Amino acid sequence: MATPNRTRDSRESVAARRARVAELLRDNLAQTEIARRLEVSKDTIWRDVKAILRDTSRTTETFAERRARRVAEAEGAMRDIADAVAQVIAARPSHAIVADHIAHQWESDLREYSAALVALAEAFTECYPQGGRERH
Structure with missing residues (x-):
């Protein structure tokens, strides 16, 4: 059974190897040449390439x-x-009959949410100034 450190080290070495494989692929090296250079099997490189392509297809937006x-x-x-x-x-929470501490908490929450919304609205003013040119 792998120890947590060995597993982490193994994941880091796989990630480092895959980064190196990706770099060599960008240099147009064949998978067999990459395997020879990295001193691993062709099957390992094949799995790395498959993982690289899978990850790339998920992130290329x-x-x-x-x-x-x-x-x-x-x-x-x-x-x-x-x-x-x-x-x-x-x-109408201000008209609900609740304990004082609940009413004060609701008031505090509403003020906090309102402040956050005002900050967002002000960001619009910075990005889309009134009377300025429209941005697309």
Whole structure:
């Protein structure tokens, strides 16, 4: 059974080897030549290449895809916050009969959330100044 340190060292050595394999692949070396240089089997290099390609395909997101994903996330978050605010307003927590410490906590929470939202709104003013040119 591998010890935690040996397992970590093993993962780090695999990661280091895969980084080196990726570098040699970018230099257009054949897998057999990479195996010879790194003194490992061709099967090891094949598994490394497969892992590199799998990881690369997961992380290669175009700018347009990343932008579309972030816009969709932001739109969803804006809908969620609008719904949450509407629910809090409808619940009228300031009119609920609760213990003082709960009422004070709710007030404190609302002030904290409000401050965070004001900071976000001010960031819009910095990025999209009133009367300025529209950015796309």
